[in-house]
Amino acid sequence: MTKTTTQKRYGMVIDIDRCDGCGACMVACSLENNVSVVPPEAGLHRGLTWIRVYSITNEKEYPHSDTAYLPVSCQHCGNETPCVGVCPQSAVDVDPKNGIVSQIPERCMGCRYCMVACPYHARYFNWWDPVWPEGTEHLLNPGVTPRMRGVVEKCNFCHGRHHAAQERAASEGRSEIEPNEYQTACAEACPNGAITFGDLADKDSEVAKLAAGPESFQLLKTLGTGPKVYYLTQRSWVRDMAAKTPLPLDGQSND
């Protein structure tokens, strides 16, 4: 049955306790979105990883040692989105119909102000011309335009897939897409089912239920950016490290 709501709020819930750091989400994302293979000298800070899996440890020795993996992509901030207001030429856009924060690479001049403004370090710049090994260009996803050198790119919740789903719906005379018609590549690829993607505005959706659950939290919630990517964990040390807790206003750190 077609949902009657027109206002969508796409979001994601990532269960940290299910993530084992295999990196399938990153691979699936890069393949889906034609993320270029950057030269090795890019090092840790000049690559392109729309979704980046961080590994954090509790710094304790076995048997108390514990590692958690945190996939971090664009958090699709829903409130005072830090990157949108700063872009001088409206190359960053929040779609009012679904809340997806997208980068328009064709308009971006590459000033990188949005990267400086993003608290999640989730934006990536093309320091090089896009490179694929010779002959592999015809293996790229024809639904997503590769970006050129000198522009910023980032996760857009697989915009190509969203677009394709909308086109399919339109060709069948529907104005809305069904929840199962639109999944991000990372959510699809995760072998552990750690990533749930869907419409947060739909209270019956799994993603909305998980996001509203007691184990859910947002990264850097205190910044007030209203991320639409939520995280789940039962491990308190992960939560303490990953989520910034509000500080008392006397300026004392509470850790």
Added chain:
Amino acid sequence: MGFSVKRRDFLGLIGGGAIGAALSPAPWKSLDDVAIWTQNWSWKPRLPRGPVEVAFTHCGLCPAGCGLKVRSVGGSPVSVHGVPGHPLSAGFVCALGLAGRYLSYHPSRIVEPTVVGTDGQRRGIPFKAAVRQLGKWLDEARSGGGHGSVAILDNRPDRMRSLAYRKWLGALDGVHVKGLREDAPINRLRAMLDGQVPELGLDIARARTVLSFGAPVLEGLGSGEAGSRLRGRSGTEKPYIVQIETRPSRTAHSADLWLRIAPGTETVLALGLANILVSEGLYDKEIIGRTALDLDGPGGYRELVARFSPKQVARITGIDAATIKKVARRFASGPAVVIPGVDPGGGPLSPEAQTAAFSLSLLNGDVGRPGGVVARRVSETIQLPGTAQLANTVELADVPDGSIRLLIADGIAGGCAMPTSLLKRKLNPSEGRVVSLSPFERSAMHEADLVLPSTTPFESIDETGVPIDSPVDSMGLTVPSMRAPDYSVDSLHVLSMVTKSNVPKITELLRSRSDRIHAGGRGSVFDPSKGESAPITEFKTAGHLWRALLDGGLWTDSSATFTCPPFRLMGADAAIRDRLHKVLEQPSTADGWAHELVLMPFGWRDAPGDGPLPPVMAKLFRETRLRLDSRFATICPGTAKDLGFAEGDKASIKTSLGSITVEVVLDPAVANGVVHVAVGPSTGAFGDATREKGDQPLDLPSCKNDDCWRVIPAKMLEVVS
């Protein structure tokens, strides 16, 4: 009166012209054009165009053989997805499977036959010359040596293609050598059973407990279906996973219980668990008393395990006695699967450790019961034309040293790397030659005398093999989704040219198996486009079944019942029994060489063994450091401090055979006195597998035993830059 233009007129003309032009579309159109031009650079890659097609196939990159849905545009496979409902993979496809099609264009792809000349330089030669060269070496090998002087190294020795190899080798008195595979230990269990034993599968999915000795059970080992159940995603009760492993692997991280045992003490722990099962009577005394042939009596199993008291085992393994007891009781509480894992880089456990581990399965009555070890029905052997006997299939470790004069390596990736020294020792020291049939440059084959470029799994038709955990036999095809390049050759074609004999084509072999299956009338066929299975009886002719398989279908056999025959808990091999009895006497790592720590090489499960990594994976792991390659060594902060190293330092790891240079990475979960270095493709450049000699930890081990190189005595020295 002349016509004169005053300055004012001129300025007026310019001004008027400017205003007029501004009102015309010309400047605005050109602005627009500039805008469009700046947005579309000519060096942006051209995306594929053309008709969209969807086809189904199976992944040939590892023995799990996942079902794939391939979407092609203009004949190029642009995306790969899992197939929901697939009986073996259940919709799963790993990162390597997603990116694997890029391997066909990997920069390390071999595009012409190459030979090492007398000057030691590798150079390209025409295909025909390569075949002549191979023929010459074949003649030399046969005239110089006796049985087994010609060998084919096969990483998936159970395919129809392997059958053709054996037939070919049979005529030459050669030997069919199994490469290192993750399902190899099951043969150890078969050898413990008495009498004729069918193929066995580990029924991981239905086990109550999974006792994994370092097996990458949560990293893609076995079928996607089993993986889904182990991860608790199938709706059924999730097996309890006990991971027994020194390294903080991803499986260790996600297991229900991780036992970080002291390096190389798996045998002791397995016998310690057996001690509790025996002493607490946690086994069916009547059945075991009847079927176990070596439980009692002098030198019997009972006597052996009695020496492994929990206290003693705790001292050696570093696992406290209470935990050992807890695990033993949990294990005995229902059907369990024991997996003595083969690490993709670290290799297999020692034979005695494998035997000790499987003795737990036998003791627990798991062989022949669902959720334990199950038997597969075996299809009748297919007769190939020709009078020659089939050559024997042997493990590489069982090949006598120096016996092979010509080794032909089949190109398929096995998923497991092995020490170069091991392979070398099997070759005749003066005349041993290696011919590699491979699509890529491979680290283990970087010294091959002759290399012939073969096809990648996405370009050629072949069988997928049966996953380690499958309770039934199956047949799925890797249907090509890309055209094989002109320079690539098929191994069977090469063999037929070399000996000018009639070696069947791979399609003929596969078709004959399909026909045999159809004639057998057992099992069912899964149709990936519909997502459902139909009994084989619905396929009217053998041609219908063949067509279904070519469309990406999967045949699965019906399950068989199997009663566990009498068995030997310590195996039939006297040498292994002897080693089991001497476990406590052997110092675990001493090598007569003063060392301060042990090097434990390991591999990533979905890196293709000794082959290259798809560029996108190399890039992502490099940019996030999520997976470290052989340039890095992980060590715990305490040990690093004792040795005077800090995060990011350059260090040289030295063993009795040589040294490698690494960057130190600290991880508090690593055990004291242990350093882990990955084996496998580099995450630099495009994920190349080719390495300089001595670059990989597996070039180092002093492989005293052919069967285990997991724990290598080593030193860590400062690198003076």
Added chain:
Amino acid sequence: MIEPLTNRAPTRVFLTWIGFWIALFAIGGYFGMLCLSQGLHHTNMNNRFGFGIWIFLDLTVIALGAGAFFSAFLLYILKKQALKDVIGSAVVLGFICYSGAVVVLAIDVGQPLRAWFTFWHPNAHSMLAEVTFCLTLYLLVLAIEYVPLILKNPSLSKNVSLLVFEGQLHKVVVVFAGVGAILSFFHQGSLGGLYGVMNGRPFAFREHFFIWPSTFFLFILSAIAAGPSFLILINKLASKISKKQLVRKEAYDFLGRISGWLLLAYVGLKSADTIVWINHTAPGSGYSVAEFFKEASFGTWILFAEIVLFGLLPALVLINDRLRKRPLLMIVAPLLVCIGIAINRYVMTLQSQSLPTLPFEEFVLYTPSLVEIGVFGGMISYGVIVFSLSYRYLPLYPGLRQKAKT
């Protein structure tokens, strides 16, 4: 043929001097072309350091170039005649700073051919759009203010119509001074706003007054405080090199005094802002300021240096009539002021990026690559070349001309 003014260095000396800077400029130009043709991987910037040394130095240069609009404002609008001596050099300096910054910015962005999209698809909410608009327009104003100076070259002023044109321009210079002041005011402010609006970067984020963050006002104030100090420094340097008294003492004194009082006001407001930030703004975002300064490379010493050592101290010197009389202090104090402003821009640009906001991200340090330094060196040499040419051929200093006549 355009002749140099009388009383200038011999041609051979001048050519040696200018030759050196042209060589440096050529190196910078080559590095710039590398970035434009191959991409910004030639720099050491990265995804964590989207802004590097170029942005930091651009901001500094633009702050120091504020002397131009501020002197024009004081001279033409507030009629402070003491500034007559320096207005010429102020305009040239301003022009150099702004045009140089624009060129470096063009290399700094990844797709300079699309820079005009800011005018085509402007985002009215973006501080950077405001900066771009005001900066380009003000550069135009500076060019217009520069033209009369060029026309005053004796060779050119022989042309009557050009002289008339110059006279006409001079009449409207008040208008341009006013427009320039407004434009400058806004872009100096919005440059500060760049940082203060970043709600995702607690180190940079500041309290807002209406739509502007406090950094908006602090940047304006610090720029007009530092601009006069920079004028003093450059003119003293030019005097030293040319071995001539170019500007009267009264002008220096006036500039010093105004710089001092404005700086004092700035230090006061900056301190208040910092206190609010420490106790309210940063904790409100979930960060304690102590976290920001826990790495040694950006310890609290930098805060102390910025506000006290290079702020309060020179301000106290410059507001003191007696101390301003001491020639050495009149070099040291303006120098401290300029360094202080540079530290402020450095901290806002680079420290704010070194600090990770994600708790599990690492603290990152950045050192500019040779290419980045080379390009900036090119910009400095461009400035020296333009200033040297202006000094040689144009009557920058009315005082000097009078002297030459007598």
